[in-house]
Amino acid sequence: MFDTREKIALFIDGANLHSATRSLGFDIDYKKMLSAFQARGYLLRAYYYTALLEEQDYSPIRPLIDWLDYNGYTLVTKPAREFTDSSGRRRIKGNMDIELAIDAMEMSEFVDHFVLFSGDGDFRSLVEALQRKGRKVSVVSTLSSQPPMISDDLRRQADHFIDLASLRPEIARDPAERTARRMEPAEGGEFDRG
Numbered sequence: 001m002f003d004t005r006e007k008i009a010l011f012i013d014g015a016n017l018h019s020a021t022r023s024l025g026f027d028i029d030y031k032k033m034l035s036a037f038q039a040r041g042y043l044l045r046a047y048y049y050t051a052l053l054e055e056q057d058y059s060p061i062r063p064l065i066d067w068l069d070y071n072g073y074t075l076v077t078k079p080a081r082e083f084t085d086s087s088g089r090r091r092i093k094g095n096m097d098i099e100l101a102i103d104a105m106e107m108s109e110f111v112d113h114f115v116l117f118s119g120d121g122d123f124r125s126l127v128e129a130l131q132r133k134g135r136k137v138s139v140v141s142t143l144s145s146q147p148p149m150i151s152d153d154l155r156r157q158a159d160h161f162i163d164l165a166s167l168r169p170e171i172a173r174d175p176a177e178r179t180a181r182r183m184e185p186a187e188g189g190e191f192d193r194g
Helices: 013-023 029-039 062-071 099-109 121-134 153-158 163-169 175-180
Strands: 007-013 042-052 073-077 080-083 090-093 112-115 136-141 162-164
Touching: 007 013, 007 029, 007 099, 013 029, 013 042, 013 136, 013 163, 029 042, 029 062, 029 163, 042 062, 042 099, 073 175, 099 112, 099 121, 099 153, 112 121, 121 153, 136 163, 153 163, 162 163
Parallel strands: 007 042, 007 112, 042 073, 112 136, 136 162
Antiparallel strands: 080 090
């Protein structure tokens, strides 16, 4: 599936990946994840997309964002919007699909193999557009959760589907490390995608 001569780029939909790993019951060790994909080819970039509540003094995701920014990831963020839904509940919206799609298209002449960490069916058109440019696209999500986190359309469009559960031995954070090491935060605090 991977050729070690390929130039690879990771495109991580932070909210979607967080939901998938939470449903599988593990946290990602982002240092291990970089190493795992560096072993598969020439890793050009690892993009991480998430929305942040700007007016909060402290966001639970802020330590993760800061760590990623200093440790090999390219962070793409924007302010999340707060609104009240039709039933009067306070909700937060922070969709990063457009930013991810534009960045992937802009990188298409430099990348051989795109690795998309998302199960969001809205990305099917992006995958198809990258394939028309002669690029390979692997999608990382999961079928192992109930319900599955991957859109059937996206899975069918991708050149390769990688179940996140199969990557767990390579990229999962050791639960014992979580309490021992506070410098590298566990993921968390993502917002609703709605």
